Amino acid sequence: MENPIVEVNNVSMMFRLYRENVDSLKEFLIKKVKRQITYEEFWALSDISFQVNKGESVALIGRNGCGKSTLLKTIAGVLKPTKGSVHINGTVAPMIELGAGFDMDLTARENVFLNGAILGYPKEMLEENMPAIEEFSELHQFMDVPIKNFSSGMLARLGFAVATIYTPDILIVDEILSVGDYRFQEKCHARIHEMLEQGTTLLFVSHSIDQVKKVCNRAILLNQGHMLFDGGVKEAWNRYDSL
Numbered sequence: 001m002e003n004p005i006v007e008v009n010n011v012s013m014m015f016r017l018y019r020e021n022v023d024s025l026k027e028f029l030i031k032k033v034k035r036q037i038t039y040e041e042f043w044a045l046s047d048i049s050f051q052v053n054k055g056e057s058v059a060l061i062g063r064n065g066c067g068k069s070t071l072l073k074t075i076a077g078v079l080k081p082t083k084g085s086v087h088i089n090g091t092v093a094p095m096i097e098l099g100a101g102f103d104m105d106l107t108a109r110e111n112v113f114l115n116g117a118i119l120g121y122p123k124e125m126l127e128e129n130m131p132a133i134e135e136f137s138e139l140h141q142f143m144d145v146p147i148k149n150f151s152s153g154m155l156a157r158l159g160f161a162v163a164t165i166y167t168p169d170i171l172i173v174d175e176i177l178s179v180g181d182y183r184f185q186e187k188c189h190a191r192i193h194e195m196l197e198q199g200t201t202l203l204f205v206s207h208s209i210d211q212v213k214k215v216c217n218r219a220i221l222l223n224q225g226h227m228l229f230d231g232g233v234k235e236a237w238n239r240y241d242s243l
C-alpha cells in the first residue's frame with residue numbers, strides 16, 4: 001500500500017490575541033518586558049488528523065473563521081502548528097493569498113522573478129516560462145508596467161500564472177477562484193483539471209458548493225477549529241447546512 005501524500009497528525013494551532021492598545025513597537029516591547037501585556041489564547045485548530053492519498057481532491061469547508069486557511073497554511077508549511085505534525089510526500093504549490101509576495105512598485109515582469117523566487121523556482125525556469133506566463137495571464141502589453149496600476153483581477157491572473165508554471169504533486173488552492181472574472185475563473189478550473197489528470201493531489205477551500213462539486217471527491221467539514229466530518233461532498237454539505 002502506498003504512503004499517503006499528506007499526513008496531518010493531531011494538529012492544533014493557538015494564536016495569542018493581544019488586547020492592549022499600543023501605539024508603537026517600542027511601547028509594546030516596554031510593556032512586554034514589564035509583563036503589562038496581556039493576551040488570550042485562541043485555539044484556531046484543535047486536534048485535527050487526516051490523511052490524503054495521491055490523486056484525491058479534498059475540499060475543506062465550513063463557516064468564516066472555522067480554521068480552513070489556517071489548516072491549509074500548516075499543510076503548506078507557512079505556519080508551524082502549536083501541537084502535532086504535518087508530513088508531505090512531494091512538491092507543493094500553495095495558492096494561498098496569491099501574489100502575497102508582490103512588490104507594488106515593481107513591474108509585472110520583475111514580480112514574476114520575485115514571486116517565482118519566493119515559490120522556490122530557479123531563474124532560468126522563470127525565463128523559459130515567461131511567454132507562457134504572459135499568455136496565461138493575458139497581460140502582454142502590461143508586463144513592463146508597475147503593478148500598482150493593476151486591478152485585483154489582473155494581480156490574481158499574474159499570481160495564478162506564476163504559481164502554476166509547473167505541475168506539482170500537491171496543489172493547495174484557497175478561495176482564489178473567487179477573484180477574477182468568470183472567463184478567467186473557467187481558465188483556472190481548466191488548468192486545475194489538467195493538473196488533476198496528471199495525478200496532482202488537490203486541497204481546496206471554497207465557499208461555493210458548485211466549485212467543490214466540480215473538482216472534489218471528498219470534503220472535510222470544520223467547525224470552530226474542530227473536524228466534524230470527513231467523507232462524501234454531498235453529505236459534508238448537508239451537515240454544513242444544518243450547523
Ligand SMILES: Nc1ncnc2c1ncn2[C@@H]1O[C@H](COP(=O)(O)OP(=O)(O)OP(=O)(O)O)[C@@H](O)[C@H]1O
Binds near residue numbers: 062064065070
Ligand atoms: N495570525 C493570526 N492571529 C490571530 N488570530 C488568527 C490569525 N490567523 C487566523 N486567526 C483566527 O483564527 C480563526 C481561523 O481563521 P481562518 O482564516 O483559518 O478561517 P477560515 O475558515 O479560513 O475563514 P474564512 O472562510 O473567513 O476565510 C479566525 O478566528 C481568525 O481570526
